[in-house]
Amino acid sequence: xxxxxxGFGALVRDAVGYLGHLLMLLARTxxxxxxxxxxxxxxxxxxxxxxxxxxPIVLITAVASGMVLSYHSIRSxxxxxxxxxxxxxxxxxxxxxxxxxxxxxVVAAKYGSAVTAEVATMTVTEQVDALVALGxxxxxxxxxxxxxxxTVMLPTITLYAIGTAMLGGMAVSNWMxxxxxxxxxxxxxxxxxxxITGGLLKSLCFAWIIALVSCSQxxxxxxxAAGVGRSTTLSVVIAITLIYVSDFILTxxxxx
Amino acid sequence: MKSASKRESxxxxxxxxGAQPASLSVGxxxxxxxxxxxxxxxxxxHPIILERVTYAIGRKTILKDIxxxxxxxxxxxxxxxxxxxxxxxxxxxxxxxxPSRGRVWLFGNDTSALSEEELNRLRRxxxxxxxxxALFDSITVGRNVAFPLREHxxxxxxxxxxxxxxxxxxxxxxxxxxxxxxxxxxxxKKRVGVARALxxxxxxxxxxxxxxxxxxxxxARINRLILELRQRLGVTSVVVTHDPxxxxxxxxxxxxxxxxxxxxxxxxxxxxxxxxGLVQQLMHCRPEGPLALDLLIEK
Numbered sequence: 172x173x174x175x176x177x178g179f180g181a182l183v184r185d186a187v188g189y190l191g192h193l194l195m196l197l198a199r200t201x202x203x204x205x206x207x208x209x210x211x212x213x214x215x216x217x218x219x220x221x222x223x224x225x226x227p228i229v230l231i232t233a234v235a236s237g238m239v240l241s242y243h244s245i246r247s248x249x250x251x252x253x254x255x256x257x258x259x260x261x262x263x264x265x266x267x268x269x270x271x272x273x274x275x276x277v278v279a280a281k282y283g284s285a286v287t288a289e290v291a292t293m294t295v296t297e298q299v300d301a302l303v304a305l306g307x308x309x310x311x312x313x314x315x316x317x318x319x320x321x322t323v324m325l326p327t328i329t330l331y332a333i334g335t336a337m338l339g340g341m342a343v344s345n346w347m348x349x350x351x352x353x354x355x356x357x358x359x360x361x362x363x364x365x366x367i368t369g370g371l372l373k374s375l376c377f378a379w380i381i382a383l384v385s386c387s388q389x390x391x392x393x394x395x396a397a398g399v400g401r402s403t404t405l406s407v408v409i410a411i412t413l414i415y416v417s418d419f420i421l422t423x424x425x426x427x
Numbered sequence: 428m429k430s431a432s433k434r435e436s437x438x439x440x441x442x443x444x445g446a447q448p449a450s451l452s453v454g455x456x457x458x459x460x461x462x463x464x465x466x467x468x469x470x471x472x473h474p475i476i477l478e479r480v481t482y483a484i485g486r487k488t489i490l491k492d493i494x495x496x497x498x499x500x501x502x503x504x505x506x507x508x509x510x511x512x513x514x515x516x517x518x519x520x521x522x523x524x525x526p527s528r529g530r531v532w533l534f535g536n537d538t539s540a541l542s543e544e545e546l547n548r549l550r551r552x553x554x555x556x557x558x559x560x561a562l563f564d565s566i567t568v569g570r571n572v573a574f575p576l577r578e579h580x581x582x583x584x585x586x587x588x589x590x591x592x593x594x595x596x597x598x599x600x601x602x603x604x605x606x607x608x609x610x611x612x613x614x615x616k617k618r619v620g621v622a623r624a625l626x627x628x629x630x631x632x633x634x635x636x637x638x639x640x641x642x643x644x645x646x647a648r649i650n651r652l653i654l655e656l657r658q659r660l661g662v663t664s665v666v667v668t669h670d671p672x673x674x675x676x677x678x679x680x681x682x683x684x685x686x687x688x689x690x691x692x693x694x695x696x697x698x699x700x701x702x703x704g705l706v707q708q709l710m711h712c713r714p715e716g717p718l719a720l721d722l723l724i725e726k
Contacts, residue, residue, distance in 0.1 A: 297561035304521050304557075305575045305623075306550040308543065 189409075192391075193383045196310065200318050200383075203311045214316040221282045221317070222324030226331065228281060229274050233332035236269050237261055237339030245347045258354035259361025261340035262333075266366040267426060270332035272418055275377035278325060279410040283385035286317055287406035290389025291399040299390065309390060318382040325378035326371045333370065369425040376421060377414050384410040470535020473498050474631050474663050475520050480529035482515055482687075489515045490687045492529070497631075497680075500661045502653065504668060504678035504695075506709060512687040513667040514558065517633045520665060521555050522546050534630075551579050554624030558635040560616040562608040568595070568619050569604030575626045594622040599648055614641040621649060625656075631663045632656065638673065653677060671710045675699070683709055 203209070241261050248254045290313055293299050299309050337358065344354045388406035392398045470476070475497040482490040490512045497503045507513045518524040519531055522538055531538045533549045541549070562571050572591045576582055582590070588604075595601055598618035608616055617640060624632060634653065638646035654677050656662035666673065674681045674695055681698045683690045683706050691698050691706045699710050704717045 293563075296564070297557050297559060298563055300518075300523050301555075301557060301561035301563070303523055304550060304553075304555040305578065306547040307575075307578050308547065 193387060196314065196383050196387055197379065199310050200314050203308070203315045204319065208311055208315070209319060210312060210316050213312075214319050217316045217320035218324055220285070221278065221320045222328055225278050225281050225324075226328055229277050229328050229332050230335045232273050232277050233265070233270055233335040234339035236273055237265060237336030238343045240264060240269065240336075241340035241343040242347070245344060245349065249347075254349050255353060255357055256361075257344050257349060258337075258341070258357030258359075260357075261344075262337050262358040262362045263366055265336035265340075266333050266362060266370045268370075268418075268422070270329050270336055271370045271373040271377065272414065274329045274332045275325065275374065275381065275414045276411055278321070278328070279377075279381045279385075279414065280407055282321075283381045283410050284403050284407050286382075286385040287389045287403045288399060290386055291392035291402045294390055294392050295395055295399060313390075314382070314386045317386055318379070321378040321382045322375065325381070326374045329371060329374040330367075333367065372425060373418065373421045376417055380413045380417065381410050384413065470532055471499075473532075474534050475665065476532040477516075477519065478530045478532065480519060480526045480531060482512075482519060482524060483527045488687060490519070490684075493684075493687075493689050494529075495682055495689065495692065497663060497665055499663055500657055501679045502657055502664045502666065502677050504666045504674040504681045505684060506668060506671065506674050506681055506698075507684035508669060508709070511684045513669075513684055514635050516684065517555065517635055517665065517667055521550060521553055521633055551575075551627060552629055553631040553633065554627065554629035555633040556617070556620050556624045556635060556637050558639070560608075560613075560620040562616055562619055562623070564608045566607075567604060568600070568606050568608065568611070571608065571619060572604075572622045572626055574623065579627060590626065591622075594625050595619070597625065597652065598622045599645060614645055617641060618645065618649070621652070628660070629662065631665070634664065634666045636668055637666060638668070638670065650676060671699075674710070685709070 241257060244257050244260050245254065248257055248260075290299070293313070299313075302309050302312055341351055341354045345351055385406045388402045388409070392402040394401070473496040475495075477493055477495050480490060480493045481488065493516065495503070505513045505516055515524060519526055520533075522531070522533070525539070533546075534552065536545075536549060538546060538549075562568075563574065566574075569588075569591050572594050573587050576587045576590060580587075591604060592601065595603060598621050600615060600618055600622070603611075603615070603619070608619070611619065617637070621634075621637065632653070637649050637653070641649060650673060653664050653666065657664060666677070668674065678695050680692065681695050682692045683698060685705060690709075691701050691703060693701075698706060701707060701710070708717065
């Protein structure tokens with residue numbers, strides 16, 4: 172029992188320490204951004220990698236989620252004659268929750284893991300040490316472009332995901348006998364501008380979580396190839412956990 | 428950020444440049460030449476000073492109470508077996524590691540009192556050649572060498588290309604600008620690493636095993652380059668090696684490290700004629716000696 176308590180205490184201490192490390196990294200990253208010390212060429216590359224390259228899998232996830240949500244909702248709604256609510260339900264759920272969270276999880280798995288693997292490999296092969304020895308901050312050179320890219324691209328592809336989820340839901344509604352015009356009218360009635368801005372605000376926070384966790388895991392890696400593998404897996408696990416935890420907190424704060 | 432007024436210089440304010448810092452003591456090393464505290468050192472004549480530096484990772488002590496001063500224009504060779512702490516010493520000198528105890532002074536600045544940006548400004552006056560090259564593997568050789576120029580200078584593209592070509596020629600690799608590091612042999616990578624470290628014409632160069640993995644011809648060329656840099660430009664060099672021949676060929680001062688402790692320090696002649704059996708064994712590559720005896724006892 173004592174051992175379990177001590178173990179839990181150590182876990183909490185490590186978690187608090189790591190969160191402190193992430194906050195320090197955030198502060199230093201924002202400080203470089205504030206002084207406009209940004210590597211433009213690498214930022215453009217990262218914009219493409221984080222956004223354009225992630226878009227297909229994000230859209231597939233969004234359309235599938237919209238279709239499934241619509242299918243389940245229609246089955247329940249038909250029983251009580253509330254099919255006129257379907258469009259609103261799917262779009263509001265997509266804007267507030269589904270699109271921001273699923274997009275973030277997909278990008279954490281696809282782009283975040285790639286960032287950790289790349290930075291961790293640079294760390295274990297002394298390339299990060301070489302940057303420092305050349306008088307270049309690894310935060311400025313490695314973290315800032317990735318942070319900036321995700322800050323721009325995650326909310327952008329989340330917008331695409333909201334639209335795609337809506338279309339997926341509409342396709343299933345139509346297939347199950349609800350006219351498109353009814354679906355769109357319901358969506359327009361229920362969806363508020365604040366639903367979209369709230370969802371995008373969540374998406375922005377998730378972008379920062381993915382950028383900071385994936386870069387910090389790469390920079391903190393220990394060991395050789397095995398260490399790179401461990402860090403990459405851990406990066407995805409930590410990022411997704413923090414996305415879910417912060418999602419609940421942000422939902423309570425934004426959509427009170 | 429710490430204010431400039433808080434920054435200390437070596438020696439501390441109020442102390443004359445020739446005065447001896449009280450905290451700088453010999454430690455366990457067998458000193459064969461006047462040690463810094465005897466000779467009197469300051470940042471203007473000694474770009475690198477280590478003052479009673481101990482470095483530990485967890486409970487393992489890597490370096491114990493090391494004091495040394497590298498004079499301007501000097502070639503200081505650090506000798507020792509693998510795992511003796513030589514590379515860690517270089518990492519401490521350029522601020523890649525922070526001492527657990529003691530202080531490192533770069534160009535008269537106590538590195539423990541500097542912000543990361545202030546330290547980066549000092550690092551631009553230094554170049555480091557890594558044992559395994561540490562080239563950026565996603566960019567070409569030319570961009571590797573151009574990297575510090577792009578980051579720290581306002582040179583035009585044409586000027587950068589000219590400097591890159593000149594540095595690559597210096598290390599015997601003209602025309603390799605467009606190759607990727609993965610297309611190079613280990614020895615070629617090492618020479619590109621030297622060219623990159625030289626790009627900003629640093630005042631101090633740190634070399635971690637600069638000739639290991641190179642064939643004899645290019646090894647000799649790198650050795651000659653280190654000597655030429657000192658002769659022509661007055662570049663201060665710290666060379667880590669396990670090859671006593673390198674020490675004899677180029678060193679003004681040799682420090683012999685074993686298990687994190689400085690065993691001896693002096694001119695190559697002084698160190699070679701040391702009566703310490705272990706120093707003799709390391710400097711003359713003798714299989715017999717105290718080290719072999721230790722190993723036998725362990726077995």
